[in-house]
Amino acid sequence: MAIHHFTPQHYYNAMGTYPPVLRIADGDTVITKTADAMGHDEHDQPVAKRGNPQTGPFYVEGAEQGDTLAVTFDRLYPNRRIGYTNGRLAANVVDPEYVREMPMQSPWCEWELDLENGTATFAKPETKLGRLTLPLRPMLGCFGVAPAGEQAISTATSGPHGGNMDYKGFEQGATVYFPVEAEGALLFVGDGHAIQGDGEIVGTGIEISFDVQFTVKVLKGKRIFWPRAENETHIITVGNARPLDQALQHATTELTRWLLEDYGLDPVGAHTLLGQCIEYEIGNVFDPAYTVACKVAKSILRQFAP
Numbered sequence: 001m002a003i004h005h006f007t008p009q010h011y012y013n014a015m016g017t018y019p020p021v022l023r024i025a026d027g028d029t030v031i032t033k034t035a036d037a038m039g040h041d042e043h044d045q046p047v048a049k050r051g052n053p054q055t056g057p058f059y060v061e062g063a064e065q066g067d068t069l070a071v072t073f074d075r076l077y078p079n080r081r082i083g084y085t086n087g088r089l090a091a092n093v094v095d096p097e098y099v100r101e102m103p104m105q106s107p108w109c110e111w112e113l114d115l116e117n118g119t120a121t122f123a124k125p126e127t128k129l130g131r132l133t134l135p136l137r138p139m140l141g142c143f144g145v146a147p148a149g150e151q152a153i154s155t156a157t158s159g160p161h162g163g164n165m166d167y168k169g170f171e172q173g174a175t176v177y178f179p180v181e182a183e184g185a186l187l188f189v190g191d192g193h194a195i196q197g198d199g200e201i202v203g204t205g206i207e208i209s210f211d212v213q214f215t216v217k218v219l220k221g222k223r224i225f226w227p228r229a230e231n232e233t234h235i236i237t238v239g240n241a242r243p244l245d246q247a248l249q250h251a252t253t254e255l256t257r258w259l260l261e262d263y264g265l266d267p268v269g270a271h272t273l274l275g276q277c278i279e280y281e282i283g284n285v286f287d288p289a290y291t292v293a294c295k296v297a298k299s300i301l302r303q304f305a306p
Contacts, residue, residue: 001027011035011053015144015161015188016152020059023184029215030058033079034190037141037207042079044209052142052155052164052191059184060216067180068219069145071187075213076138076172078194083111083120083208090286093201111206113194120194120206134195139171140212141205141284142191144227148181155190157288158240162227164191165291166200167283169229169236177219177228189214199285226254234279234295244285247292252278255294263305273300 006022024030034055035041039048063069087107091099110124113136122132144162147153158165162178170176178185189212193205229236235258239250252274259270277300283291 001025001029003029003031006030006032008033008055011039011048011055011190012057012155012188013049013051013053014152014154015054015057015146015163017146017150017182017186018057020057020184020186023059023061024216025061026216026218029074029213031211031213032189034192034210034212036083036209037191037204038084040209042209044080044082054142054155054188054190055212056188057146057186058216059186060218061184062220063180063185063218064183065181066221066223068222068224069178069180069185069187070175070217070219071178072175072215072217073140073170073172073212074215075211076140076192077211078113078115078136078138078192078208079211080209081113081115083113083194083206085109085111085204085206086202087125088202090201090203093199093285111194113208136194137168137171137196138210139168139193139196139205140189140191140210141166141193141196141200143170143187143189145178145180145188146182146186150182158284158291159289160226160240163240163289164287165227165238165240165283166193166196166205166286167238167281167291167293168196168198169231169281169293174229174231177224179224179226187216199282201285203286224254225257226250228254228258233299234297235301236293236295238283238291238293240289240291242288242290244290244292247290248280248294251292251294255296263301265304
């Protein structure tokens with residue numbers, strides 16, 4: 001197991017089978033940086049094209065199609081003191097008749113980050129919010145592995161490979177699992193958010209560059225179909241699709257498979273458990289594919305887990 005320090009020199013705005021920037025082994029840790037969604041670095045200088053530029057890809061030795069890649073986020077934290085958000089709701093999250101009452105232009109809002117105390121304070125433009133201050137909840141909005149079939153898929157959207165999911169549960173301490181479809185998995189990371197509400201309903205979180213540390217593990221012969229995750233309290237699955245009900249179907253099916261395969265439940269037991277204990281959360285509802293996460297508390301699973 002090794003620790004790699006990697007400084008990106010270029011970025012990608014799609015996830016695909018690009019030449020790897022670094023080859024790492026099962027169990028290795030990488031310490032690196034990401035640019036923000038507009039392509040600005042830790043000095044707020046442009047270094048990449050806007051649109052969720054990605055650091056990577058990282059080639060994981062031994063990962064091949066049919067495996068699962070586990071990525072644990074050891075550290076996710078902003079590395080500069082100014083972040084940005086849009087200031088207008090997306091038209092698709094409100095009633096159609098309300099759209100004409102919304103501002104014609106989307107104002108660009110500025111937030112000041114106190115990295116020592118872990119807060120973000122609304123700075124510009126002047127509104128009746130005043131100097132609203134919120135606690136940081138850093139997460140990655142867009143990350144994943146190379147898709148199947150040697151595709152290159154834009155970082156504007158998402159799919160079984162991950163991508164622009166904007167789910168706020170992808171935070172420090174979480175382990176995220178991806179189906180491996182390309183040799184080496186080819187892991188990408190980017191799109192740091194200092195804070196974001198469910199749905200990314202203004203099209204942004206507080207967009208900012210990040211320091212990222214992650215550790216990888218290859219689960220040989222473990223086949224999954226959609227991203228999975230776990231943290232201290234829950235196991236989580238994610239579906240990415242449009243319409244929203246299809247994303248929910250993908251996530252629910254993947255969680256059912258997880259309970260059957262790894263927790264020893266029979267179909268009636270798994271379905272009964274989910275019927276009473278499942279929790280749904282909304283990821284991205286702004287971009288071409290929507291994201292739904294569903295989860296079950298580990299405190300419940302401990303009652304019967306093998």
